[in-house]
Amino acid sequence: MNRELDIKPPVLPVFCAVFALSVGALVGHYIALFYSGWHFPIWLYALLAVFALESVYYSAYVLSPRTPFTWRLLEVGMIGVLTSLLLRLGNNVPYPWWALWRSFPDLGFLIPFSIALLVWAVAGGLGHRLARIAKVRDELGDQAASTLSWEYDSLAMKGANTALPIEYFLVRLIGFGLLTACLAVAAQRTGALQGVTRREQLVLAAFHLLTLTSGLLVLGCAYLYRLATIWQQIKVVYPLQLFSRWLRNLLVVCLGVAVIISLMPVDFSPITFDHIAGGLVGLLMRITSGSPSMEPREVSGQSEVQSSQIPWEQLEGAEPPFWVGVMTLIYMVLTFGLLGLAVAVFLGFLVVSLAQGELERLRGLPHAAARLYLVVRDSVWQLGLFFLRYLRRVKGVNLPRHLAAPFEELSPQASPRGPRRESAASRDIRGAFRQLLRAAAAVGLAPGVGETPAEFGQRLTVSLPEHDGEIRDFLESYHLARYSQRDLEKTLRERALEQARRIAAGLQRIVRGKENE
DSSP, X not given: OOTTOOOSSTTHHHHHHHHHHHHHHHHHHHHHHHOTTXXXXXXHHHHHHHHHHHHHHIIIIIOOTTSOTHHHHHHHHHHHHHHHHXXXXXXXXXSOTTOGGGTTTOHXXXXXXXXXXXXXXXXXXXXXXXXXXXXXXXXXXXXXXXXOHHHHHHHXXXXXXOOOTTHHHHHHHHHHXXXXXXXXXXXXXXXTTTTOOHHHHHHHHHHHHHHHHHHHHHHHHHHXXXXXXXXXXXXXXXXXXXXXXXXXXXXXXXXXXXXHHHHSOTTOSSSOHHHHHHHHHHHHHHHHHTSOOOOOOOOOHHHHHHHHTSOHHHHHHOOOOHHHHHHHHHHHHHHHHHHHHHHHHHHHHHHHHHHXXXXXXXXXXXXXXXXXXHHHHHHHHHHHHHIIIIISOOOOOOOOTTSOOOGGGSOTTXXXXXXXXXXXXXXXXXXXXXXXXXXXXXTTOOOOTTOOHHHHHHHHHHHOGGGHHHHHHHHHHHHHHHXXXXXXXXXXXXXXXXXXXXXXXXXXXXXXXXXXX
């Protein structure tokens, strides 16, 4: 298992898998409503759950630029094979199980295969985004030791020309929410819900509720995971019970919001789909009613006489010359030949370029499979421990030695670079530096991603030339506070805080000057 990736809380990948599963199940049930020739099978739930969990954990813990692309092809092939085998449990299929090429024209195979592929892709994207949050931490942490990225990112939560990592989860939640809402409105408008049994209505309502609840849980837990990643990097002390309390409160809030939204009718607004469609049609008719009509042009008598001189029967019955057929044949041969040659060259180049790197990655295929097994095993243990300790308040469960400690027991000051005890003077100086960052951002001097304190101080000196010496001295004190392994003197702390107050006062004067102008 990838020990460097510690997703907090550990139930976040499970929430992602449940969200992808519920979206796929909802789409499948609405397809069954609109297309009466196909019914949602029971075995499809298990297939969607298996590949949702596998895709999330593989993308989050195992996937990297060194993992073979063949694994993804094996996953898609496994989806097709399992769908074909499970389809034969209660149906008479006229073709053998290994003849997958004969399965694609069959909607009984194509619909569940497409739904499973959708769930697999959605879950993989969510898992990859979880890994991306940790990779951003590693990339920023591996830059120069004096970068301001995490000092400023801990305040603004957004770098220059970048997007928040949780925007990915928000866009997916809104997008799939609009999709399911459109499907619900379409099912109601077309009358597809009239012949539905009470059990099927309850299943649809349950999956709507599950989709909304799991999506909100994914969004809230991803935000918490982002905060925990930043806190771990900048060594911020936080309460040990934060994660369990956050999760319990978030679960209550999400369930309440989902129930309230689910009880609302589809057309709860006076401005419904009928009003909008009727208004658009009326506006379109009003626009087109005043346009000039297209009158047929008058044909002159001379053109009629000329056209009547050539009988159409003679043109239709006439045989084309021999050279026309030869030129047509040459044109077809050249066209299809060049097209086939271009396709063959492109495919050959693609196969050679991909196979050259893929053969190197295939050596790590057994290692990737072993890592995936360790991920699933350790995740199951951590999930059981999480529910036992923090949801049921059961104590005394001991961890095996080969497993990492649960995240609440880890020190909040732990860092990949090693633990370091921070004194009160260091915290005060770093806090003063963060206040300077806020004040500088207010006058348009916000630090960029990867900018060092020295570069930031140079830009600050241009705006405050009268505080040149104080800026240099304060940045030296900040370097000692952040990177020194020894306790700082009290006089150094007082001097640095006084310098920070003077610099902040200078920035406030700039702000007041801009307001007066």
